[in-house]
Amino acid sequence: MTASFGRTGSRGLALATLLAAGAGFGGAALAADWYPYTVESWNPPFDMSSPRTTVDYVPLKKADKPWQLCVSFPHMKDAYWLAVDYGIADEAKALGVKMHLVEAGGYTELNKQISQIEDCVANGAQAVIIGAISYDGLNNLVHEIHGKGIPVIDVINGISSKEISAKSLVSFGEMGAKAGEYVAKLHPKGSKAVKVAWFPGPAGAGWVEAGNKGFMDAVKDSAVQVVETKYGDTGKEVQSKLVEDTLQAHPDLDYIVGTAVTAEAAVPVLRSRGLSDQVKVVSYYFTPGVYQGIRRGQILAAPTDSTVIQGRIAVDQAVRILEGKDYIKHAGPKLYVISKDNINSFDRAAALAPDGFTPVFSVGE
Structure with a gap:
């Protein structure tokens, strides 16, 4: 079921009605802007296990005062x-x-x-x-x-x-799951085992704990063997050191999967060690560095949460x-995975800041 949440603040307003009425814009202006944007709404809110509906989100035109x-x-x-x-x-x-x-x-x-x-x-x-x-x-x-x-x-x-x-x-559990599912589909149960190092991010952060559970659940019934889990702050120096340590401990590693910073840091480390062909890289969220890595074939894939x-x-x-x-208490963009298959066609403006x-x-x- 698809609902619409329009700039007047009323739910259930059909998109066709919104376009016909103009809502202060011509159709061309609406098409050129970021909205309407497909999001999911959780009800009851604040519980990721709640049922969801799909909503066309359209913001207010202007605030009543400069809050x-x-x-x-x-x-x-x-x-x-x-x-x-x-x-x-x-x-x-x-x-x-x-x-x-x-x-x-x-x-x-x-x-x-x-x-x-x-x-x-x-x-x-x-x-x-x-x-x-x-x-x-x-x-x-x-x-x-x-x-x-x-x-x-x-x-x-x-x-x-x-x-x-x-x-x-969004559900970072689902973000982690999408990354895990991507690798698990390449290496299903019964196929040759692959060794994966997993870098979920800083311990204790809500998104990290959720991402970790989602990833681990997604790979548990596959040929993926998680040989190392390394937590750490999402600074490039920290993640580079974690990657270096892991490669030292596991010279036969097949995959590095983790934060976008992990993926970005892993690319030059693998290149310097001559391991770019051996160790594949997957991120569980999306950044410009991951975007470039996918374009260049250095990173396989990453889900985007339309940041x-x-x-x-x-x-x-x-x-x-x-x-x-009226407002939606709990909204998040629908998730999808970016890979070489759709890197040139996805909505960049929803996920990345403009260049510069x-x-x-x-x-x-």
């Missing part, structure tokens, strides 16, 4: 978060709201993320969008912010608190909540 949004990221070390930043900043500009972004510097910096958000709220933030360092570690803070009547939107990573106002994110769109939706959710308008985009930390301030 002040605070955005908190774990870091800005890689192009994945740069893409989220682009989606958030561009949508804030489109809606005419103010946005201030802080980044904690890495997945070890939970206390810094908490203090940065507290400062944001003290400085007048009217809504907070959080890409969480920890699945459980922000719950007390969310409780405090919620108690002040300030909405909190959980973007990308996942927060376990039930006091979240909305979620703009830019998640950022856009989080901003739209925040504004809708502040203005008392640099971090934007404030809008309208």
Whole structure:
């Protein structure tokens, strides 16, 4: 079943009606923009096992006033978060709201993320969008912010608190599963065993625990043997060291599967060791480096969660909540795998920031 969620804020509005009415745009303008975009809506929200419906998401045209949004990221070390930043900043500009972004510097910096958000709220933030360092570690803070009547939107990573106002994110369990399924299909049960090293990301982050379970479940009934699981921060230096150590311990390795940073780091390491033909690389999410790696045949595949769109939706959710308008409490783009088969035809603007985009930390301030 496909529903539609239009810029007027009403559910059930058919896309044909939206186009006919114009909603302030001509059909050409709608076709050229990012919306309508196919997303999934979980109901009841905040539970990835809930039933889903498919929704055509269309944002508000403009905010009623220049609301002040605070955005908190774990870091800005890689192009994945740069893409989220682009989606958030561009949508804030489109809606005419103010946005201030802080980044904690890495997945070890939970206390810094908490203090940065507290400062944001003290400085007048009217809504907070959080890409969480920890699945459980922000719950007390969310409780405090919620108690002040300030909405909190959980973007990308996942927060376990039930006091979240909305979620703009996908199932990283399914992201991990899609990567696992890709490898498992190449090496089904009964075929020659292959040795895989798995790099899920920083231990304790909600998306990492989900991704790990999804991947491990997807490969358990196949010829895949996971010979090593290495957790670590998604900085390139950390991931390069983990890859180096793993190759030293397992010279007969067949696959490296892990974060986008792992995949990007693995390519030059494998080249320098003369292992590019022996060890195949798969990422479980998508970045420009992974995009280039797939194009060049250095990385086999990666699922995309349309990162830019998640950022856009989080901003739209925040504004809708502040203005008392109807909103989807839990939305996430539909997942699909990018490989050499569709690398030249997928929607780049939904997953990657434009070439040359640099971090934007404030809008309208």
